[in-house]
Amino acid sequence: MSTQAWDETRVRELHDELVSLYEPVDRVAEHGADPTAEPGEGVRQLVTTILSQNVADANTSRAAAALFERYDDFAAIEAADHDELAETIRVAGLADQKTARIQRALAAIREETGGAYSLAFLDAMATDDAKAWLTAIKGVGPKTASVVLNFYFGKPTMAVDTHVERVSKRFGLVPESASNQAAHDALDELVPDELTYPLHVLLIRHGRERCSARNGDCENPVCERYCDCEFCA
Ligand code: SF4
Known part of the structure; x- marks a missing residue:
């Protein structure tokens, strides 16, 4: 687990680095302007x-x-x-x-x-x-x-699926022992409103492409900075 505490600034940095690793997320393009x-x-x-x-x-x-x-x-x-x-x-x-x-x-x-x-x-x-x-x-x-x-409805609450939950725990955004409900509450508290959708998409992508339940492709700049969980130690 990363020892550095999470705050809004660090979450924004994580988002920006995930965008660099993958690509920007555009909710309007995916769900329409209205x-x-x-x-x-x-x-x-x-x-x-x-x-x-x-x-x-x-x-x-x-x-x-x-x-x-x-x-x-x-x-x-x-x-x-x-x-x-x-x-x-x-x-x-x-x-x-x-x-x-x-x-x-x-x-x-x-x-x-x-x-x-x-x-x-x-x-x-x-x-x-x-x-x-x-x-x-x-x-x-x-x-x-x-x-x-x-x-x-574009309301600021992040959907926490299995990928979001796993990666959030490995990054230390959410305690390892948190239930799914507790993970929702913690991420809604921590993540800036406008990043709830893009970070949801980016964490899923990271989980699917690099951080599965059984395997981690841990050699990338985002993981090097944000993850030192036991799984990849
Ligand atoms: S370093 Fe490995 S275990 Fe940690 S988040 Fe990245 S891929 Fe997953």
């Missing part, structure tokens, strides 16, 4: 993110395509027969669990808005309150909530 102009106002992002839990991206895309092709709208998805819906999204894995999560989330949204399938009301809420509203839905954890709030 993603909230898309129909569904965040609901589609939430449903797709639930589908993506514990499964590869390609299977998420296939399940989402099948889901939105089979059902005309969110009302039809909420009202769908459980087994039929589970069969439709089976390629995403954990189909029964994800079916229940999606239908529960849609019901919660409809009840909150008085009938509309829209998460636009989250935009006006403070980030912590919006996150609390989403995570109160059984099956919606901190990562799913942060994906919706950060990717879609």
